[in-house]
Amino acid sequence: MSLYTLYKNARLLDPASGMDMIGEIMTCDDKIAELGQRIDAPEEAAVIDCMGKCLCPGLIDMRVFVGVPGADYKDTIINTGEAAAAGGVTTVCVQPVTDPIIDDMARVEYLENRARKARVNFIAFPAITKQLEGREMTEIGLMSHAGVRAFTDGNKAVANPALMTRVLKYAAMFDALIIQHLAVPELSDGGCMNAGALATRLGLPGIPTAAETIMLERDIRLLKSNPCRYHAAQITCQDSIDVIAAAKESGMAVTAGVAVSHFSLNEYAIEDYRTFTKLSPPLRAEDDRVAVVNALKNGTIDVIVSGHDPEDPESKRVPYELAEAGVIGLETMLPVALELYHNKLIPLLDILARMTCNPAGILGLDSGVLKKGAPADLCLFDPDVPYRIDPEKMVSLTKNTPFDGRPIQGRILRTIIGGKTIFEYAP
Amino acid sequence: MSQADRTALFPHQHLLGIEGLDQQAINYILDLADKYAEQNRKTNKKADILTGLTQINLFYENSTRTRMSFELAGKRLGADVINMSSSGSSIKKGETLLDTASTLNAMQPDLLVVRHGCSGAVKLLSRKVNCAVLNAGDGKHEHPTQALLDALTIRRRKGRIAGLTVAICGDVLHSRVARSNIHLLNIMGARVRVIGPSTLVPANISALGVEVFHNMKPGLEGCDIVMMLRLQTERMHGGYFPSISEYFTLYGLDYDKLSVAKTDAMVMHPGPMNRGVEIDAAVADDLIRSAIQEQVEMGVAVRMACLDLLTQKKRNPGGGASDGCGGASSSEGTSGRPHHQTKKPGMEI
Numbered sequence: 001m002s003l004y005t006l007y008k009n010a011r012l013l014d015p016a017s018g019m020d021m022i023g024e025i026m027t028c029d030d031k032i033a034e035l036g037q038r039i040d041a042p043e044e045a046a047v048i049d050c051m052g053k054c055l056c057p058g059l060i061d062m063r064v065f066v067g068v069p070g071a072d073y074k075d076t077i078i079n080t081g082e083a084a085a086a087g088g089v090t091t092v093c094v095q096p097v098t099d100p101i102i103d104d105m106a107r108v109e110y111l112e113n114r115a116r117k118a119r120v121n122f123i124a125f126p127a128i129t130k131q132l133e134g135r136e137m138t139e140i141g142l143m144s145h146a147g148v149r150a151f152t153d154g155n156k157a158v159a160n161p162a163l164m165t166r167v168l169k170y171a172a173m174f175d176a177l178i179i180q181h182l183a184v185p186e187l188s189d190g191g192c193m194n195a196g197a198l199a200t201r202l203g204l205p206g207i208p209t210a211a212e213t214i215m216l217e218r219d220i221r222l223l224k225s226n227p228c229r230y231h232a233a234q235i236t237c238q239d240s241i242d243v244i245a246a247a248k249e250s251g252m253a254v255t256a257g258v259a260v261s262h263f264s265l266n267e268y269a270i271e272d273y274r275t276f277t278k279l280s281p282p283l284r285a286e287d288d289r290v291a292v293v294n295a296l297k298n299g300t301i302d303v304i305v306s307g308h309d310p311e312d313p314e315s316k317r318v319p320y321e322l323a324e325a326g327v328i329g330l331e332t333m334l335p336v337a338l339e340l341y342h343n344k345l346i347p348l349l350d351i352l353a354r355m356t357c358n359p360a361g362i363l364g365l366d367s368g369v370l371k372k373g374a375p376a377d378l379c380l381f382d383p384d385v386p387y388r389i390d391p392e393k394m395v396s397l398t399k400n401t402p403f404d405g406r407p408i409q410g411r412i413l414r415t416i417i418g419g420k421t422i423f424e425y426a427p
Numbered sequence: 428m429s430q431a432d433r434t435a436l437f438p439h440q441h442l443l444g445i446e447g448l449d450q451q452a453i454n455y456i457l458d459l460a461d462k463y464a465e466q467n468r469k470t471n472k473k474a475d476i477l478t479g480l481t482q483i484n485l486f487y488e489n490s491t492r493t494r495m496s497f498e499l500a501g502k503r504l505g506a507d508v509i510n511m512s513s514s515g516s517s518i519k520k521g522e523t524l525l526d527t528a529s530t531l532n533a534m535q536p537d538l539l540v541v542r543h544g545c546s547g548a549v550k551l552l553s554r555k556v557n558c559a560v561l562n563a564g565d566g567k568h569e570h571p572t573q574a575l576l577d578a579l580t581i582r583r584r585k586g587r588i589a590g591l592t593v594a595i596c597g598d599v600l601h602s603r604v605a606r607s608n609i610h611l612l613n614i615m616g617a618r619v620r621v622i623g624p625s626t627l628v629p630a631n632i633s634a635l636g637v638e639v640f641h642n643m644k645p646g647l648e649g650c651d652i653v654m655m656l657r658l659q660t661e662r663m664h665g666g667y668f669p670s671i672s673e674y675f676t677l678y679g680l681d682y683d684k685l686s687v688a689k690t691d692a693m694v695m696h697p698g699p700m701n702r703g704v705e706i707d708a709a710v711a712d713d714l715i716r717s718a719i720q721e722q723v724e725m726g727v728a729v730r731m732a733c734l735d736l737l738t739q740k741k742r743n744p745g746g747g748a749s750d751g752c753g754g755a756s757s758s759e760g761t762s763g764r765p766h767h768q769t770k771k772p773g774m775e776i
Contacts, residue, residue: 197634201446203546203567203603273547317525319545321566 004028005419006041010050010380014057014370015353025055027376030418035370048421050380053413056352057368058090058377059334060359062179062257063233063305065154065326068114070099076397077111080330081118083308083396085423087331088379088412091121091367093359096132097154103127103138105146119422121377123363125152128167128178132156137167144174149363152179152233155280155325157215159185161222168226177229177362180219182240183281187211192321194267194282202270204320207282209237216240220247223254231362232256235301236281238291245300255362256300259307260329260336261402263292269402275316275323277402279307282325296354297346302362304354306333310398328396332403338383338410348383376419385411430743437736441553441560444569445610453614456732457579463735464579464728467503477506480537480738485527486512486563487543492698492723493563493573497540500730506538524548525555532556537738541565546603559737561730564603567662573697574607576729578615580722581652584693589616594646594688595637596622597656597678597705600629601663604697605656609635622646623656623678626667643677643684650688655680655696655706671704681707685716693718 008024012035025035026045034041041047061084068077084092094111096102102111108124115122126143128151130136140151151171157180158164171178188211193199195206216232220243223230235241235256247254261279266289269277277283284292295301309326316323333355340346360368367375386409391399415423436455439448466472482501486494494510501508511531522530524543531539532555539560541549546566553560564570581588593612599605599621612619613636621628622640633639640646647653658674668674685692694710694717702708711717 197631200629200632201606201635203565203569203606272550314523317551318523319543319548319551319566321545321547 002044002046004033004042004045006039006045006047007050007055007378007380008047009052010055011052012370013054013349013352015349016357016369016371018349019370020349022052025370025378027416027419030376032370032372032374032376034372048414053380053382055370055378055380057356057370057374058379058415058417059088059355060091060093060363060365060368061089061306061308061330061333061355062093062303062359062363063095063259063307064092064330065095065097065309067310068098068111077114077122078118079395079397080308080310081115081120081122082423083328083330083394084120085415085417086395086412087306088334088381088415089120089306089330090377090379090415090417091123091365092330093123093125093150093363095125095152095154096127101127101132103130103132105139105143105148108143108146108148119417119420121367121417123149125150125179127151128153128158129163134159134163137163137170140167140171140176141174144176148176150177150179150231153181155181157181157183157185159215161218164219165222165226168222168228168230172226172228175229177231179231179233180215181233181280182212182215182235183207184211184214187214188280192278192282192323192325193270194284196267196285198267198270202273209239209284209288212237212281213239213243216243220252220254223247223252227253229253230255231303234259234262234281234305234307235295236262236284236292237288241291241295241300245295248300255302257303257305258292258296258301259305260333261307261327263289263296264336264339265289265402270320273320274402275318275320276327276400276404278320278323278325279327280325293340293345296340297350302354302358304333304337304351306330310396311400312398316400326400327402328394328398328400331394331396332389332401332408334379334381334412335389335408335410336403336406339408341383342409376416378416379412380414380416381410381412383410385409387411430739433736433739440737441562442571442733442737443550443553443560443562445571445574445607445614446569448611448614450614453575453578453611456575456729456736457582459735460575460579460725460729460732461583463731464583464725467724467728467731472503473505474503475505476735476742477501477504477537477738480506480741481535482506482508482538482540482734483531483534483536484508484510484540484563485531485542486510487541487548488513488564490542490563492726493542496723496726497561497563497730500727500734501538503727504731504734506734524552528552528555532558537741538734561733561737566603567601567606568603569607569610570603571607572726572730572733573604574611575733576722576726577608577654577695577697578611579725579729580695580718581693583721583725584718585651588612590618591651592618592620592649593652593654594620594622594640594650595654595656596643596646596680598627598658599623599632599656600627600667601659602656606635608654609637620646620650624668624674643680644687647684647688650692653680653685653688653692653694655694657697657699658701658705675704679703679705679707680710682710685710692716695719695722698723
């Protein structure tokens with residue numbers, strides 16, 4: 001097989017450079033060798049006609065939970081990889097919430113070894129604190145030296161302010177990124193949906209937006225005297241957006257993400273206690289959802305994540321309060337995010353930036369761009385194909401999607417990783 | 428009345444909550460319950476309309492009065508009634524709600540009466556079984572038969588519900604009784620107020636169509652009905668108020684606070700009461716003001732009506748012309764089958 005593959009007649013979309021033109025890309029082995037309106041490809045190059053569809057850098061998803069190790073019945077790493085590929089995601093950032101918990105280099109290597117069988121790039125985010133207990137920090141220095149880029153306690157916050165202060169001081173020495181899950185435990189524990197009139201009507205314990213904003217405000221305060229690279233994993237309300245915007249304004253190295261669910265659904269998706277809508281942080285009120293869309297538009301929110309979290313039926317076919325939080329999302333991330341483009345709220349390149357060059361920049365990856373020499377991780381999609389989301393047609397082993405039946409536009413046609421096509425849409 | 432007429436009045440397969448019912452359905456239940464209330468005061472309280480049917484009372488939370496009330500209602504109507512509670516059963520062994528539901532469903536019950544500590548749990552269960560499901564209280568969500576028995580008590584004493592001013596006082600936050608009553612009273616055209624400390628009365632509850640008060644006297648002023656709620660300390664983690672004595676001083680119902688309500692204002696409580704916490708013993712025992720005993724009595728009648736209505740289609744599968752009850756002939760005359768005679772229940776809308 002030829003070393004070269006020519007993707008011709010493609011609408012090349014590169015958010016980093018702002019490129020949006022019909023052209024060609026040639027890959028050589030696992031790198032992008034050339035791109036432009038017209039390329040003189042070697043004769044032996046394999047040729048793929050993209051039929052004028054969109055070709056963008058493969059998506060980078062900064063928030064994915066996997067069932068390996070510990071809960072293979074929910075999900076295997078191979079399956080996560082297949083689901084990612086089906087969603088145009090070429091790099092998956094794994095949260096340390098596994099059994100055993102990924103909190104040292106041996107476990108990072110174990111996970112990344114397991115992940116080699118899947119053909120998608122897996123990056124493990126080890127824990128900030130040992131066993132996610134929020135008491136002692138992990139070997140942030142050793143892991144950073146071994147190439148780890150970011151640390152997070154996944155779906156737990158580092159709640160103790162004294163420990164967080166030490167973490168920020170320490171991590172800064174290694175230029176490590178600290179990713180915080182924003183929730184004051186005393187305000188969020190036991191809650192299962194957004195606090196408000198709907199929670200009162202349904203009789204469900206609520207989680208106020210203050211649980212998120214207070215933790216963010218506290219961290220910003222600590223960062224002012226202990227500068228460190230900091231990323232708010234998910235922000236879901238106007239108040240938190242204001243805090244991030246002010247921090248950025250003052251020049252702090254702060255970034256923020258949001259999950260697709262939080263800008264495409266509001267708390268009313270819960271309807272009759274649908275456990276597939278249970279998330280952490282919870283789906284918010286409509287005003288906050290709109291605020292998140294605006295924050296994505298003006299750049300206050302840098303990153304869109306899927307928050308992919310496979311939960312088996314046993315964790316979801318229970319009363320709402322007892323259900324596990326989490327939804328799958330790798331396969332629906334791009335199509336659902338494209339609603340923002342179809343509704344003329346955010347330009348296509350800006351949406352793609354939040355899933356490609358922005359996370360790449362935050363994590364220091366050389367992917368996420370269409371550039372000569374960059375990894376040949378690509379996503380070919382047609383933004384206009386209409387269909388309804390059908391969980392039965394999804395690749396994910398578990399089907400806990402909150403978007404069941406949602407009409408959307410946008411289909412991933414082909415996913416290329418390291419120059420190889422690892423997913424191709426078959427009708 | 429034909430089966431079709433009845434189905435039109437009460438088209439529901441289950442009774443999961445008050446939300447979603449209309450005036451017509453509620454009046455229909457109350458009219459029928461009125462007749463059962465009369466029957467329950469006779470020496471022979473037994474009817475046979477549920478003969479051959481099986482009723483399972485599945486209680487995940489401890490309960491004495493509600494479970495007994497449902498048991499008595501089922502037995503008076505002739506059903507085979509079985510009680511299952513969470514202690515000492517497979518529930519304790521870790522069986523999931525839905526597995527228990529399938530197991531019970533396989534035993535072919537006709538009625539499942541379910542209480543569960545989680546909001547929405549009864550609705551979840553109702554999707555997995557073939558029989559009628561009655562919500563006997565789900566978490567902090569709804570307790571429909573309590574609201575219906577309260578409504579029946581009010582209607583019998585006051586002659587109407589529409590236009591009355593009703594104050595619901597105390598721990599609204601944790602109360603399914605409050606939510607069901609708010610829905611029902613609004614549907615029936617009463618004016619509803621809620622009174623309690625701001626930690627136990629969420630401000631956003633006004634979205635349900637109530638006026639919110641944090642002081643007893645302004646809230647009770649001019650009220651026709653004062654509904655006290657039990658302080659649900661078992662659902663409270665962390666202090667919602669500083670002490671029982673402060674709570675009683677500010678929110679406990681005594682004659683002084685009651686004096687600003689209408690002179691004939693009726694006092695209600697879903698029980699069990701915490702005397703000296705939310706209600707003064709003297710008020711609770713005041714036979715003229717307090718309807719607490721009557722509420723318990725109406726509870727059985729309302730539950731008989733609900734069990735009756737939810738099995739009507741099953742007992743009259745033809746759904747056609749016959750106005751009789753489900754096949755079995757009665758030897759007890761009108762007292763045994765009050766509503767199955769041709770007499771149309773008086774509508775009160």
